[in-house]
Amino acid sequence: MKTLLCYFSGTGNTKKVVDKFAKCYNDGEIEVVKIENNNIDMSMEGYDVLGIAYPIHAFNAPSIVVDFVKKIKKQAEKKKLFIIKTSGEPLALNNISSYKIRALLKKRNFVLTNEYHIVMPYNMIFRHTDEMAYRMWQTAEKIIPIYQKEIVDGKSSKLKHIFMGGFIAWLFRIEFWGGRFNGKKYKVNDKCIHCKKCARMCPVGNIEIDENGKFHFGNKCIMCMRCSFHCPTNAIKIGWFEKWKVWGAYHFQKPTEPEENRHKRYCKNSYKKYFARCEKKIKENEI
Ligand SMILES: Cc1cc2nc3c(=O)[nH]c(=O)nc-3n(C[C@H](O)[C@H](O)[C@H](O)COP(=O)(O)O)c2cc1C
Structure with missing residues (x-):
């Protein structure tokens, strides 16, 4: 089984996730390709599985990813597909970001088997605290190998469907x-x-x-x-x-000094639920 993982990352979060994910494979089992400058002539020849990873931009996949997907040719035989997305908040509404590329890929004979949403610090809207960024990455580091194993083991995992999601995403297409x-x-x-x-x-x-x-x-x-x-x-x-605007890379280290959190209440419950869900899954997979 050979996997081709194509990703776009604006500021580095998705790349960080993709790097960790790719390390879970043995040598030669995965090839990772950056989607950039529309320079990729995509062929699935020699690959059995396609992975697409991207950061969520206002409940949508970045247009560079959509354009890339449009260039993929229809496959003669069905091929497996997985999607990994990163975003600053764990809201279920973020699930709709993949609807467009999922529809495009379905037409091209790809069958979605797994889809994951990994929360990483915001690169726009507001700066997460270093404590939060650290916690997000600690969680991601442990959950990514579990997701990768599910994909390799053929254990399907999908995100909740959102009614009228495609339309809502269309309304929010900020990049347009x-x-x-x-x-x-x-x-x-x-x-x-x-x-x-x-x-x-x-x-x-x-x-x-x-x-x-x-x-x-x-x-x-x-x-x-x-x-x-x-x-x-x-x-x-x-x-x-x-x-x-958020300025400056996150270092993802545990902060040594106390820091002010100006957004204590922002999506508090959804972050709580996200971490609880991940911790449960990590525990279940510990043995
Ligand atoms: C234009 C723009 C729109 C965004 N919209 C969302 C959003 O709708 N929901 C969300 O949770 N995060 C949103 N984010 C945050 C990013 O998805 C998040 O920080 C992501 O991990 C960045 O990944 P990258 O460093 O690979 O670009 C947005 C970021 C940008 C730049």
Whole structure:
């Protein structure tokens, strides 16, 4: 059985999950491919299982992932499919993010067997505390090998279906508006040190810097936040969404100093339920 796992990661969370997941396989059993710059000519030849992993963008899969899936050819024979998504909150509504790519892949003869949602810290909306990010990763590290084993053992696992999910996701497709109109509103302030990291890293080549050092943001932005999140000097303003900007990579270490949590009540119960569900599953699989 050979698996092809294709992933997109804006700021690194999904990549972190994918790296851990891929390590659970033996050598040669999995190939991991990054979806970037639409540069992949996808062929499933030689692979039995397809995995797709992505971060949730406003209850949707990122458009770069949808476009990638559209390029996949119809398979002559049915092939197994699994989906892994990461997001900042464990709300069941996040389940709808895969409906579009699931429908596209079904038409291409893929059969969904497993789908998982792994909660990782927000890269937009607000910054999770280091304590929370640490807890999320501690949980993910233990649950990922269990999910991988389920896939390999042929134990199907799916997420709850949400009524009218496809329509709700369509209403929320933030990238359609955000990318097209807000992307052009990005600005660079005088903290910029002209390292050009943002332009080099942009997964869709939306940032150009002219010979005078002036920045030009195009209308291809997919709102992945990579440029502003990883800017070394926090010099990029992200237009209408500036108040939701999260800046700087999470280190996922246990904090040594107490820190203020400004969002104590935010989705409190759903996080509680998520951790309880994961802990139960981890315990059940301990032996
Ligand atoms: C434009 C945008 C929209 C997002 N929408 C959601 C959302 O609807 N639900 C959610 O739980 N997290 C949402 N998030 C948070 C990310 O899904 C989460 O932080 C993810 O782990 C980031 O993964 P990455 O580092 O691989 O890009 C959003 C992030 C961005 C940038």
